[in-house]
Amino acid sequence: MQLTIRASGRDVQVLSYLLAKNPNHLYERQVNNHFVRMFFSKFSKEEVEVTFFVTPDPIELSRNNSERYEITSYINDREFVVSSIFCTFLRSALATALNGKPHEEYEHWVNHRFNLQFSFGPLSSQLSDNDIIDLFAPMGYKTTISAGEIDYHMNFKTKSSARYITVEGLTTLQMGLRQLFVLIPVLDNYKHYYIDDKEIEKLERYGEGWLDVHPQREFILRQALRFKDLYSLVEKQTEKGSNNQDNNDEIRTMRLNDLRYEKIIDSIRQIPFKDSIVDFGSGEGKLSVQLGFIEGVKEILAVEPSESASIKALKRYEKMARKENFLMPEQIIGSLFYFDERLKNKDIVILCEVIEHIDKHRLPKIMKTILNDYKPKVVMITTPNQEYNKVYKMNEEYRHPDHRFEWTRDEFREWCEIQNGKNDYELTFDGIGEEHELYGTPTQMCLFMRKEQ
Incomplete structure (x- = not known):
């Protein structure tokens, strides 16, 4: 390059x-x-x-x-x-x-x-x-x-x-x-x-003096921000002024990633058993660090195969270490593809935006390991809702080049039911993000709850 x-x-x-x-x-x-x-x-x-x-x-x-x-x-x-x-x-x-x-x-x-x-x-x-x-x-x-x-x-x-x-x-x-x-x-x-409100700030800074008058400004913004929510917000920002605090608050509340984490955190708070949590594919620790502030949690295992991402996560945790009531996550270099004795019999296992990065034919083995070998009390899975891509008016097949698939709501429901072949878990489906009348929400979630609980 x-x-x-x-x-x-x-x-x-x-x-x-x-x-x-x-x-x-x-x-x-x-x-x-x-x-x-x-x-x-x-x-x-x-x-x-x-x-x-x-x-x-x-x-x-x-x-x-x-x-x-x-x-x-x-x-x-x-x-x-x-x-x-x-x-x-x-x-x-x-x-x-x-x-x-x-x-x-x-x-x-x-x-x-x-x-x-x-x-x-x-x-x-x-x-x-x-x-x-x-x-x-x-x-x-x-x-x-x-x-x-x-x-x-x-x-x-x-x-x-x-x-x-x-x-x-x-x-x-x-x-x-x-x-x-x-x-x-x-x-x-x-x-x-991840594309967030910082991208808008960068576009304003780098685009000053030329982007507003560019005849293909709308195309550039759509490509740069990728998703309709942020694109709409930058339009509002132009109208209101970039320093408007109310608008900045609106941007923050509409970030889909934040909404996912918020939904996961709220769901965990309502679960009576949450002593131990496993965050698979924890990346740079953005979700795990929020799990560290949930009252009643005694152990967080952040599992991530990437060494560089794990180092960034550790730095993120260290910044929070002095904050009151923060539980430091334990970083584990590991993978969904290999059994790890340390992950057995935990209360909650989370796969937040993970499964769509894995080839579909490899997923059954992963789910068998989680449901039959690790046997957590709860499994939480979030993944993109393919139907909602029409709202984003995307030209791409998937939202991210590394996605191996994206499922409709019916496809996701059917897949979850197949994974629960032994019928050990009760399944609850929900959505995350702004709901569209026809296409549902941008992210879909399934909660697996062991029946014995």
């Missing part, structure tokens, strides 16, 4: 100060097992060329393939193409230029327009070449698109499906980079992190 910035004309050497990078030094940093490198290939009075590379660590990816990615089990092209992941890794390297905060003596150059050319790729996008050109043209860019040549040993094809994009125009370095950081995830139509 690479981004090359070229500039021509007078005073272009100032770019090194705007980037806060020494043209005589090789910049190299490691971010989440990826290497970010930068070097100047040209640096003269009238021409500057600097390239940023992001390269995955293949040894780390290979070493962790069987364990780290077991539940969310994938290594896909997101690691190797220009996407939101690429922008995340580059953000620290380009922070000075993005924020427009060079040394004081060069601050007046932040608003100086240069003849700039930005080249980036490879890009994996469903948009046509013309669609991509139409996104950059309103900002005054000339766009060139090329496909990478492939040297196969077998005669498959001569060109890659990935494309390389070059946009060229008269602009400031800060404006050009901010536009790229908004549009690259739009082109790729994928974000590897």
Whole structure:
């Protein structure tokens, strides 16, 4: 993954100060097992060329393939193409230029327009070449698109499906980079992190001075925010003003992830037996940390196969450790696919937005382990309601590229009943999020309650 910035004309050497990078030094940093490198290939009075590379660590990816990615089990092209992941890794390297905060003596150059050319790729996008050109043209860019040549040993094809994009125009370095950081995830139509109100704040910051007047503003917002609720809120924010506290409160209350956690927490509070809880696929600990404040809970086991996510979770727990009445979750590096004696006979097992990341043919074995071997008193499962995707007006088949399936309400109900083949559990179905008259709620939930309880 690479981004090359070229500039021509007078005073272009100032770019090194705007980037806060020494043209005589090789910049190299490691971010989440990826290497970010930068070097100047040209640096003269009238021409500057600097390239940023992001390269995955293949040894780390290979070493962790069987364990780290077991539940969310994938290594896909997101690691190797220009996407939101690429922008995340580059953000620290380009922070000075993005924020427009060079040394004081060069601050007046932040608003100086240069003849700039930005080249980036490879890009994996469903948009046509013309669609991509139409996104950059309103900002005054000339766009060139090329496909990478492939040297196969077998005669498959001569060109890659990935494309390389070059946009060229008269602009400031800060404006050009901010536009790229908004549009690259739009082109790729994928974000590897949860999209929440912080995304709106980032769009406002990076989109200042160009996004509001862009003829495809609505398309950009839909692609950047992905879901209708947040898209509607950013429209309201434009009308009310971005600093309106009431609107910010509204954003927070409408976050689907928060609603899931709230529903799970409320349900657990109503269950009389909740001494021990297992949070499968606990990720970075966002749910587990909230479980730690439920009165009556004596043990929380946060099970996650990813070591990096587990480290982030531990940091999250440590921040809460001093708060009153907080129970520190116990982090377990583990997987649904392997039996763990420590997880037997617990009160509650939670699978929050986990099953849809697993191939359907592997689910029966997992459920057999949970229901027949672990034998918890309660199992709580949440998963997307496929019918509700019509409300989001999605072009994609699934809400997330890593989802292996998404079920309708009837399909989910039927699957849960099949898993309960021994009839040991009473099943209760519920919904989470704003309910649509025809399509139900965005998230569906099933509560398995052991009959002996």
